[in-house]
Amino acid sequence: MSRLLLNTALAAMPFVLLAACHPGGKDKQALQARIDSLQEKVNAAYVPGTGEIMNNIIQPHHLKLWIAGSDENWVLADYELHLLSGGFKRIEKFHKGSPEAIALQMIYPEIDSVKEAINGQKKELFKKHFLLMTNTCNTCHHATNNPFVVIKVPDKEAFSNQQF
Numbered sequence: 001m002s003r004l005l006l007n008t009a010l011a012a013m014p015f016v017l018l019a020a021c022h023p024g025g026k027d028k029q030a031l032q033a034r035i036d037s038l039q040e041k042v043n044a045a046y047v048p049g050t051g052e053i054m055n056n057i058i059q060p061h062h063l064k065l066w067i068a069g070s071d072e073n074w075v076l077a078d079y080e081l082h083l084l085s086g087g088f089k090r091i092e093k094f095h096k097g098s099p100e101a102i103a104l105q106m107i108y109p110e111i112d113s114v115k116e117a118i119n120g121q122k123k124e125l126f127k128k129h130f131l132l133m134t135n136t137c138n139t140c141h142h143a144t145n146n147p148f149v150v151i152k153v154p155d156k157e158a159f160s161n162q163q164f
Helices: 002-021 025-044 050-070 074-094 099-119 123-143
Strands: none
Touching (some): 050 099, 074 099, 099 123
């Protein structure tokens, strides 16, 4: 008998919720005004551009990842790779459907390869896959009509205020 009661209650639940949530005319206008106000705030919210994310997140972590991996500081290299990946995720989040967000999908297999080299603490494999990842960055730049942005394996440290 309790099963029949439970099934009846579950079947009636959508109708009870619908009745409870159906606002009257005045309430409906107030709710719509609130929705419109919040939509205006969302529309006015700051969204970083793709170039801003590339220059301020991805490029510095690309450099720091290289330094950490070259120095075999695997904990720091893993951390920097995580932050680098976060930059790409931000592009996907803020610029979903853009040519850049679509094209950057090509970078993830290379990031995975770098991650494997870091996890295995294999310096030569790290260097190989870091180069392939960097070349993939340039391939992506070509695919998105930005061939003039050429990324390379770093040849010197630029962060003299951090110990690697």
